[in-house]
Amino acid sequence: MVAILAGLLLIELVGELVNIGTLFAFVVVSLGILALRIADPDHPRPFRAPAIWLVGPTGAATSIFLMLSLPADTGIRLAVWLAIGLVIYFAYGARQSRIATQTAPERPRR
DSSP states (O other): OHHHHHHHSOHHHHHHHHHHHHHHHHHHHHHHHHHHHHHOTTSOOSSOOTTHHHHHHHHHHHHHHHHHTSOHHHHHHHHHHHHHHHHHHHHHHHHHSHHHHOOOOOOOOO
């Protein structure tokens, strides 16, 4: 579907959508790293980013600043695509998740 849309839409529009999507991913990762550090500080990490409490927020803020420099209609398109993606993700996940497909374990009888 993405390939078809990329072939049919104007290249400038495709470029804007790719830019805002990538920047949004950077924001999520930058803030997600901080959330994981707070939620599970003792988790073993094979790679540690230096000064993460400075780098994470600075990276997120920079990405948000660059997102705001794009045309406003690009942000609206991002919100629509994000909403569609979340609906698909949760509709699929509700039926296909391991938790939904697992049967309750039997209790041992005494």
